[in-house]
Amino acid sequence: MRWRTRLGLIGQRIFMFLAILGPGLITSSADNDAPGIATYSMAGSVFGFRFLWVILWITFGEVVASEMAARMGTVTGKGFSDLVREEYGVRETLLIMLGLMLANFGTTAAQFAGIAAASELLGVSRYIAVPIAAAAVWFLVLRGSYRYVEKVLLALASYAICYIASAILVKPDWGDIARNFIIPTFSRDRQYLIALLATVGTTITPWGCAYMQATVADKGVRKEEYGYTRLDVSVGAVIGNIVSAFIVIATAATLYKAGIAVDSAEEAARALAPLAGPWAELLFAIGLLGASLLAASVLPLSTTYAVCEAFGWERGINRSHREAPIFYNLYTAQIVLSTILVLIPGLPLFPLMWLSQVANSVLLPFVLLLMLKLANNPRIMGDWRNGRISNTLATILAILVSAATVTMFFFGT
Amino acid sequence: MAMWLSRILDRPVWDAQGERIGRCVDVLVAETEKALPPLRALAVEREKRETLLVSAADVAWLTPSIILKVTKPIPYIPKGDELYLRRQVLDRQIVDTEGRRVVRVNDLQIIRPNGHYCLAAVDVGSLGLARRLGAERIVERVATRLGRPVPGVVIPWRDVAPVESGAPIRLRISRDRLSHLHPADIANIVSELDYPAGQALLSSLDTSVVADAMQEIEPALQASVLENLGPDRAADVVEEMDPDEAADLLATLEPNDREEILDRMEEEDAQEVQKLLAHPPDTAGGIMTTEYTTIHRGLTAGQALEALRHSEEAREDETMYYVYVIDDEGHLEGVITLRDLVMADPETPIDRLISARPISVKLTTPQEEVARLVAKYDLLAVPVVDEENVLHGIVTVDDAIDAIIPTAWKKRLPRFF
Numbered sequence: 001m002r003w004r005t006r007l008g009l010i011g012q013r014i015f016m017f018l019a020i021l022g023p024g025l026i027t028s029s030a031d032n033d034a035p036g037i038a039t040y041s042m043a044g045s046v047f048g049f050r051f052l053w054v055i056l057w058i059t060f061g062e063v064v065a066s067e068m069a070a071r072m073g074t075v076t077g078k079g080f081s082d083l084v085r086e087e088y089g090v091r092e093t094l095l096i097m098l099g100l101m102l103a104n105f106g107t108t109a110a111q112f113a114g115i116a117a118a119s120e121l122l123g124v125s126r127y128i129a130v131p132i133a134a135a136a137v138w139f140l141v142l143r144g145s146y147r148y149v150e151k152v153l154l155a156l157a158s159y160a161i162c163y164i165a166s167a168i169l170v171k172p173d174w175g176d177i178a179r180n181f182i183i184p185t186f187s188r189d190r191q192y193l194i195a196l197l198a199t200v201g202t203t204i205t206p207w208g209c210a211y212m213q214a215t216v217a218d219k220g221v222r223k224e225e226y227g228y229t230r231l232d233v234s235v236g237a238v239i240g241n242i243v244s245a246f247i248v249i250a251t252a253a254t255l256y257k258a259g260i261a262v263d264s265a266e267e268a269a270r271a272l273a274p275l276a277g278p279w280a281e282l283l284f285a286i287g288l289l290g291a292s293l294l295a296a297s298v299l300p301l302s303t304t305y306a307v308c309e310a311f312g313w314e315r316g317i318n319r320s321h322r323e324a325p326i327f328y329n330l331y332t333a334q335i336v337l338s339t340i341l342v343l344i345p346g347l348p349l350f351p352l353m354w355l356s357q358v359a360n361s362v363l364l365p366f367v368l369l370l371m372l373k374l375a376n377n378p379r380i381m382g383d384w385r386n387g388r389i390s391n392t393l394a395t396i397l398a399i400l401v402s403a404a405t406v407t408m409f410f411f412g413t
Numbered sequence: 414m415a416m417w418l419s420r421i422l423d424r425p426v427w428d429a430q431g432e433r434i435g436r437c438v439d440v441l442v443a444e445t446e447k448a449l450p451p452l453r454a455l456a457v458e459r460e461k462r463e464t465l466l467v468s469a470a471d472v473a474w475l476t477p478s479i480i481l482k483v484t485k486p487i488p489y490i491p492k493g494d495e496l497y498l499r500r501q502v503l504d505r506q507i508v509d510t511e512g513r514r515v516v517r518v519n520d521l522q523i524i525r526p527n528g529h530y531c532l533a534a535v536d537v538g539s540l541g542l543a544r545r546l547g548a549e550r551i552v553e554r555v556a557t558r559l560g561r562p563v564p565g566v567v568i569p570w571r572d573v574a575p576v577e578s579g580a581p582i583r584l585r586i587s588r589d590r591l592s593h594l595h596p597a598d599i600a601n602i603v604s605e606l607d608y609p610a611g612q613a614l615l616s617s618l619d620t621s622v623v624a625d626a627m628q629e630i631e632p633a634l635q636a637s638v639l640e641n642l643g644p645d646r647a648a649d650v651v652e653e654m655d656p657d658e659a660a661d662l663l664a665t666l667e668p669n670d671r672e673e674i675l676d677r678m679e680e681e682d683a684q685e686v687q688k689l690l691a692h693p694p695d696t697a698g699g700i701m702t703t704e705y706t707t708i709h710r711g712l713t714a715g716q717a718l719e720a721l722r723h724s725e726e727a728r729e730d731e732t733m734y735y736v737y738v739i740d741d742e743g744h745l746e747g748v749i750t751l752r753d754l755v756m757a758d759p760e761t762p763i764d765r766l767i768s769a770r771p772i773s774v775k776l777t778t779p780q781e782e783v784a785r786l787v788a789k790y791d792l793l794a795v796p797v798v799d800e801e802n803v804l805h806g807i808v809t810v811d812d813a814i815d816a817i818i819p820t821a822w823k824k825r826l827p828r829f830f
Binding site: 086091217222 | 504505506514516517518519537542545546607608609610611637640641
């Protein structure tokens with residue numbers, strides 16, 4: 001074969017990959033949302049590099065869950081809520097949807113809180129920044145075309161660079177980091193256990209799985225192209241977790257060394273300034289803003305779509321408010337209520353977020369279990385059923401997650 | 414009296430002696446093209462999960478309890494044309510052909526007009542959802558108390574078209590009902606459906622209907638729809654599309670896929686599209702269509718109209734706002750509006766009617782410039798010529814405007830202001 005044609009073929013492959021790239025990267029980037037960044041900052045400042053091995057293993061878990069979701073989206077062309085409705089009926093759907101709505105609403109509010117915190121770090125009042133951000137998210141998603149939205153989302157995903165930059169700026173000991181990545185360290189410390197569970201909880205989420213499946217289905221990925229989607233999903237998960245690792249590295253190399261324990265992203269950013277210079281604080285704040293905006297754009301819409309699709313209510317950005325009232329009201333309500341929650345002083349934001357975290361962790365085992373059942377159903381998946389490896393890994397993941405949930409209930413907080 | 418499927422499913426089935434023979438797990442209907450498809454059988458789950466099909470002829474009552482007329486029902490043998498209401502219809506997406514939208518089946522209504530049970534309607538409303546949850550009464554009462562009764566949304570079976578790809582029998586019937594919808598509605602429905610269901614729907618429709626709908630579908634979806642049709646049918650669909658739309662669509666495909674489709678198209682159509690593909694998409698050459706009508710000089714108005722009636726290109730020209738006058742080498746000499754031609758005395762020579770030196774654009778004229786000229790001179794179409802003034806195509810006003818306002822935005826404009 002001539003070089004030119006071979007190069008041409010490779011070029012075509014790369015082009016194909018870029019054309020399909022998107023859902024995986026966006027989902028895993030949105031997974032590192034405001035609560036996620038808080039969790040990683042906390043873990044890094046309290047446990048130092050000792051926490052890094054967790055991120056390596058959680059990457060496998062995320063790949064398994066996301067791959068299953070993406071495969072179901074490709075084969076059936078349907079979202080998770082559709083499949084649940086068609087296979088299990090109204091009752092089960094209602095339960096799952098109520099859980100998803102509660103969990104996602106809390107998570108959405110958390111993103112707006114993240115926007116508020118980040119904007120104040122950057123010197124802008126939250127009473128200006130949050131309404132502007134809410135209006136921007138609402139307008140972008142409802143009035144923009146999907147291609148455009150996806151581009152904006154991918155641009156927002158570049159917030160990750162901020163964290164990588166700030167981790168490099170603080171000049172950590174890379175040898176130590178490599179060692180801690182590979183060698184697991186266990187601790188029976190209660191706080192360590194909670195941090196571990198929180199990390200699982202923010203990385204593998206019910207809405208992440210549902211969103212992944214829905215976007216892949218919406219994109220109309222063909223079975224023959226699924227190889228590229230699987231690559232996108234895996235690459236996305238790896239990149240997302242590399243970013244998480246860098247957040248842990250940045251906080252571990254500075255705060256942990258100085259003995260400062262933080263439990264939120266803004267605290268981490270503020271504490272970074274005297275130790276690593278104002279640049280680190282600025283980068284941390286911009287990163288938080290980008291991450292929160294990305295998740296805030298993705299979450300309310302995916303929740304609304306899932307709910308409307310499951311119950312057969314008119315939906316879609318192409319419909320007018322009169323044609324699809326529930327769709328618009330539900331979507332708008334999530335954004336407006338989140339904004340209000342964040343802006344009214346004295347409103348109990350923390351209990352709500354805790355509640356949504358609980359909803360998330362209770363929901364996740366059920367969602368994983370349903371996904372496993374659906375992905376093994378020959379009538380739905382045909383030849384694309386789960387393989388033995390997928391099943392084993394997903395079962396282990398589901399057991400771990402269930403155990404984590406139970407542990408959290410008995411020993412948590 | 415109307416019955417609901419949700420009240421029948423999972424209920425015990427009793428024989429004539431009052432013995433419980435099992436649990437009703439599904440209901441089968443046949444002749445689904447009818448407005449009232451008759452019930453054929455009940456699927457009854459007996460002990461040890463074994464399923465027995467009981468013929469509808471052996472059923473005495475469905476409500477309040479399912480009671481058979483016999484004690485030992487002879488198993489019903491499926492003929493292959495049955496529709497399983499729970500497995501294939503309940504909870505699935507269907508198209509409401511009257512409301513032109515995609516809805517989800519919350520419940521199914523069964524009636525007994527003359528002693529035979531029939532499927533009558535589909536419940537897609539919130540009341541159906543409440544009924545499935547066993548909360549119909551409560552919802553109704555609360556709603557009435559609030560002074561806002563819940564509207565039941567029940568669509569007659571004849572007005573719905575199931576599109577589930579797993580039910581090929583139904584697709585055949587849905588086709589006719591859906592074919593009568595406006596292509597823009599079909600496009601909307603396809604984009605709202607699950608991806609495979611949309612594909613299945615398109616593949617069940619006639620090529621010309623698909624071609625019309627394709628022109629209304631958003632470009633991002635067009636390419637993937639075409640890829641899924643397979644090269645042969647894709648070629649048929651592209652042939653039926655307007656050449657300029659076809660060229661735009663093919664331009665978005667991978668070079669290999671494009672060649673594959675062009676190879677399978679009829680020589681003439683393929684050449685036309687290929688000619689259009691050669692021009693950059695943001696020039697007059699890229700947005701023009703090759704469907705236009707020409708006549709030669711020296712005719713009278715009457716002769717010209719007679720010539721148009723027998724002209725192949727006139728028949729294919731869907732808009733024909735103008736008739737272009739060319740010489741034997743194809744040079745553009747003038748243009749006549751169809752109106753002038755019709756209104757003129759048949760004896761008038763067309764030379765007297767034409768506007769010589771018509772507004773025209775070059776193949777390489779940028780699309781914005783074309784749009785500007787069309788707007789400035791209030792044209793419905795503008796001819797496209799090459800350096801030698803040979804006519805190659807026309808840009809119609811809608812395509813010219815599309816160049817500056819993308820379709821999606823055009824549709825959304827009123828909501829902005």
